[in-house]
Amino acid sequence: MNSLYELDAKWRKLLNLDNFLNGLTVHEFVEEISNENSLKDGAAHTGTWEHLNPKPYIRTFESTVKELQRLNTDAESRRGQLEQGVAKYELLHAQRVLQLKGNLETIVKDSNVLDSELTNVTQVVSPLGEKLEKSIKRKNMYAKSVELISYYAAFHADGLSSQLEALRTSKNWKSRARASILVKNLLILTRKVETKSVPRTIGTTALIEDYAQKLETEFLAEFNTAYRENDFDQLTEIAILLNRYNNGLNVIQSFINQHEYFMGVDNDDFTFDEAFKTKLTDPDYHAISYDTQMVHILDEIETLVKNESKVVKRVFESRCAFVLQLLIQKIFLQKIEPRVETRLNAALSLSGLAYVRMLHGLFSLLNQLVKDLTEFFRLGDIEDNGDLTSALERSFNDLFAKTIYDRTKYFDLEKRSLELALAHKTSKFCLGHEKEIYARTLSTKLMNGTSFANDLAFQESGPTSNGKLSQINNFLKNQLEREKRRLNSADSSMSPLPAGKTSNGFDEASKGQEFSLQSIDGMLKCAIESVARILELVPSKANEYTFEIVEVLLMGTVNSYVECGLEVSFSQMTEQDLIRNSELDMSYFHYISRASEMLSLISASIKTVVLPLFVNAPEVKKAVIMISNHHLKRCELLMNIIVDETILAFTQRFLASLAKQKKRDFLPKTQDILDHDTLPASEIVRDLNTLYAQVRRYLKNENLQSFLLQIGSTLSRLLFEHYKKFQVSSVGGIILTKDIIGIQTAVEEWSVDGLIDDFATLRELANLFTVQPEELNSLTDEGHLATLDRRIISAYVDKRDDFNQNSFVSKIGLS
Incomplete structure (x- = not known):
């Protein structure tokens, strides 16, 4: 341990x-x-x-x-x-x-x-090897030449070579391949030795050519038989033989010409069914319309090409892509092009819109066919140099190039169909208000007004020529005239009109309903549909054509619809005489409200849909912005005129009411009349309540606030000046205060911040007539009066019936 x-x-x-x-x-x-x-x-x-x-x-x-x-x-x-x-x-x-x-x-x-x-x-052996190789080649060529000359001699002497015939009729395909090569070389030899000095050589050439024709004819017959019997081994052998004989040109041509797809009778009994016809001609149907028969035909063609490509690849091997090129070209020429022309002609007989929609539908179908086949060829290793894909795209482009790149055959029809669609959508409203619209009272006032005319000074330098706009405008007017004649013709064949109907076939009560966002939305969809077609059909011309579509759109929506609505609005305003009419009708503001929404929708559509298309064309983008701003600015100025005229009319109406104020209204002898407002105040309150009750149904948010602010500001200025004109007693001050309170209450209901202080100040000024003289100083130092100009306060105090210039003013310190 x-x-x-x-x-x-x-x-x-x-x-x-x-x-x-x-x-x-x-x-x-x-x-x-x-x-x-x-x-x-x-x-x-x-x-x-x-x-x-x-x-x-x-x-x-x-x-x-x-x-x-x-x-x-x-x-x-x-x-x-x-x-x-x-x-x-x-x-x-x-x-x-x-x-x-x-x-x-x-x-x-x-x-x-x-x-x-x-x-x-190596330096010693290499030349010897080359010499040996050349010697072997010469020996082989000599042997082949001797053999070839012997065959030629046989034809020259006997008219036929038994040895060559044995090779031709052999069951061994290699022997037959050798026979085809020998015949090919014999043709070259006999044409070289043929001479008029030895007439018999000409006959020998004819014999050999006949023999060669017989050889090829038999091979082609066997090829067709093997194709019908699906004997791919024999097909491959014969294709190789004929390829060695003359590069296989005739067998390829025979394969294509004798194909059963081209042999049958082509019955294309094409007729539009009613449902498809309705889709083509309905301006409110915007999806691409596809002819079901054409869809079925193209599906058959796609299946055929895919199936035949397998056969061709197995039989013709390295020449597979070339054979498929010829097959596809023949399909486009004989099977697709006639059907495309038939359908386009049939659609054109219906309308220009049907024509461009049919053209777009066919283009989309065939474009998809080309994409599908291109992908199939790529995945199937059928081509490696892109020639087949190029041939396929070339056939597709050639099919439509003569149509879509000819302005008269496509874009003019596209543009005209859009003009017709816009005219159709505006016709009901415009014809229902024909008198008001064609008077052009509002437009005339716009151009005659100095300030408004200056705002439109840029019109002369706009991106669109007056001639072009005039041409579009005249077209739309002509369309409306045709629509009017059509309706009148229809009316003349009908029974007498019931009460409330106009001669144009419109219900007077429903005219305003035709001026709607739905109509503008429909017009925008028509224009966007046209732009979408242009982008797909003619991308190289997209910038130029889209700009022209925007011109038509603005003319059809803004000039021929929104402006017409504003003309109707102005006409309704002037007809009712706002200054003197006891019953106010502000329904004409419906058109201003709708017009504002329409302009916002049009502007948003151009910004989000059209302008992004010109990312690579800044000049065209700038031109679109300029022409759009011009049309929108013009409408905004027209709306401003209506609003300004309305404010002016109410100003005159307020002045007319205030003119009814009597000098003794605020110097009453008794207090019995304290329960009653004066006549001017009663009329103004009534007008304010009626105005607000009606206008708020049509104007919203900032537009409503701005309009009410202008009305209220105008009224407050008038009242400030008005009450300085009358002597007011202490009892009269109570009456005046009641008048102001009534007006103030009506205005405060509007909830416009800018007006509350104005009328509160006016109310405090009224208190100057009711307080005791010694309280005036403290009153004027409080509230809104503390910041008010002292001269205004003096002017009001001067109207007190107990006012004495020498003693009273000096006592309270006012000057």
Whole structure:
């Protein structure tokens, strides 16, 4: 057993060079050996560290240090031994490297000598090999020439070569392949030796050509038979034979011409069913319309090409892509193009819209066919150089190029169909309000007004020529005239109109309902549909054509619809004589509200749908922004005129009511009339309540707040000036205050912040007539009067019936 202060055996085992501390850190090792001494020392457990005996710890650490010193000595000794061993082996390694270096130099030297000798031998042997190869080729060519001449001699002498015939009729396809090559070479030979000086050579040439024709005809017949019987082995053999004979041109042509898909009678009894016809001609149906018969035909063609490509790849091998090119070209020429033309002509007989929709539908179907076949060819390793894909795309482009790139055959119809759709959607409203619209009273006022005319000064430098806009505008007017004649014609054949119906066939009560966001939304969808077609059909012309579509859209929506609604609004306003009419009708504001929403919708559509299309055409984008701003600005100015005229009319109406104020209204003799408001105040309150009740149904949010603010501000200015004109007694001050409170209550219901202070100030001014003279100073230093111009306060105080200029004013300190 170990002594008390010696290291335990388990700790001594850890102090060796092979496994030092066995993974413990120095701190952990010290802690472990210290804990053992702590267990032996009772002081550690009593917590009286003052009585701790340090000797066991010191002795243990001394033993540990002693053991570590011994271990260090052993480690240094072993390190020295290892360093000596390493030096010894390094020296031995260096000696071996030097020895190997000499051996390697000897090997390299011997290799160079051997390479030099081989080079000399090659220089001698190579020319001999080339000469031998040439000699063998000449021998083979000589043998073939002799054989070929013998066959020619047989034809020349006997009209037929039995040996060649035996090869031709052999069951072995290699013999027949040799026969085809011999016949091919015979044709070359006989045409070279043919001469008029030896007439018989001409006959020999004719015999050989007939024989060659017979050979090829038999091969082609066998090829067609094998194709019908699906004998792919024989098909491959014959294709190889004919490919060696004349590059297989005739067999390829025969394969395509004799294909059963082209042999049958092509019955394309095409007629529109009513449902499809409705989709094509309905301006509110915007999805792409596909002819189901054409979809079925293209599915058949896709299946045919995919199936035949497998046969062609197996039979014609390396010429597979070329054969499929010819097959696809023939399909497009004979099967697809006639059907496309038939359907386009039939659609054109319905309408221009039906035509462009049919064109778009066919383009989309065939474009998808091209994509599907291209992907199939790529995945099937049928082509490797892109020629087949190029031929497929070329056939597709050639099919539509003569239509979509001819402006008269596509875009003019696209543009005209959009104009017709917009005219159709605006016709009902415009014809229902024909009188108001064509009077153009509002537009005339716009152009005659100095400030408004200046706002439109940029019109002359706009991006669109007046001639072009005039042309579009005239077209829309002509369409409305045609629609009017059509309706009148229909009305003349009907029974007498019931009450409430106009001669144009419109219910007077429902005219306003035709001026709606749904109509604008429908027009925008028509325009977006046109733009979508343009982007897909003619992307190279997209910028130019889209700009023209935007022109038509703005003319059809803003000029021919929104402006017409504003003309109707202005007409309804002027007809009712707002200044004198006792019954207010603000329903004409419905058109302003709708027009504002319409302009926002049009502007948002152009910003989100149209402008992003011109990311690479900044000039066109700028032109679209300019023309859009021009049309929108014009409508905003028209709406401003209506609002300003309305405010002016109410100003005159307020003045007319205030003119009814009597001089003695605020100097009553008795208090009996305190329960009654004066006539002007009653009329103004009635007008304000009626105005607000009606206008808030049409104007919303900022538009409503702005309009009411202008009305209220105008009224407050009038009242400020009005009440300075009348003498007011203390009792009359109560009447005046009641008048103002009535007006203030009506205005406060509007919840317009800018007006509350104005009318509160007016009410406090009314208090100047009711308070005692000595209280005027304190009153004018409080509330809204504290910030009011003292001259205004003086003007009101001056109208007190007890006012004395010399004593009264000096007493209260007003000047």
